[in-house]
Amino acid sequence: DAGVTQSPTHLIKTRGQQVTLRCSPKSGHDTVSWYQQALGQGPQFIFQYYEEEERQRGNFPDRFSGHQFPNYSSELNVNALLLGDSALYLCASSLAFLEGYEQYFGPGTRLTVT
């Protein structure tokens, strides 16, 4: 049973560029959440997708956008990259309304903006 997978593992971009990160949820899960974790900090919630729609959003600017596909996989897009966007981006998957409410995290994508 494959867990949550993310690609790419590492990415280096220049300020002002755009980036797309990808996430495949754990088999059977239908909800995907994205988090940003700066070095030495706790993860911060970006947004959550369910049934191909953004269900909840954290305190992030519109430069951060996403998408969920019919197979439940998801993309995170960041436009006009800033140096401060350098972080580990984590994807978590879960099954909506499942008793137990486990949220499983993927290995993350390390984004460096120069």
Added chain:
Amino acid sequence: ELKVEQNPLFLSMQEGKNYTIYCNYSTTSDRLYWYRQDPGKSLESLFVLLSNGAVKQEGRLMASLDTKARLSTLHITAAVHDLSATYFCAVVTDSGGGADGLTFGKGTHLIIQP
């Protein structure tokens, strides 16, 4: 705005000793998570606590939840070196309508010395 505070943020202890990590949160929530993170790695789920008075144990770790005090504890019994990691607590930001993005604490960096 939901705030999650952990203390201590840094803890160095000897093998064989007991200690407790505390997690306070500022608004009502019915779900609390504990995660472990090793350096350079993603988050590993430890416990999900769903109700007042919930207690869960796994090996040398035991977590409890007091929703009235808005407090969770993670107790470590007879610590061993392998438990060295950063521990995060996280609280559901908004459980209305099923949305359940997490607000994380800053983490407790735990070092267990032989």
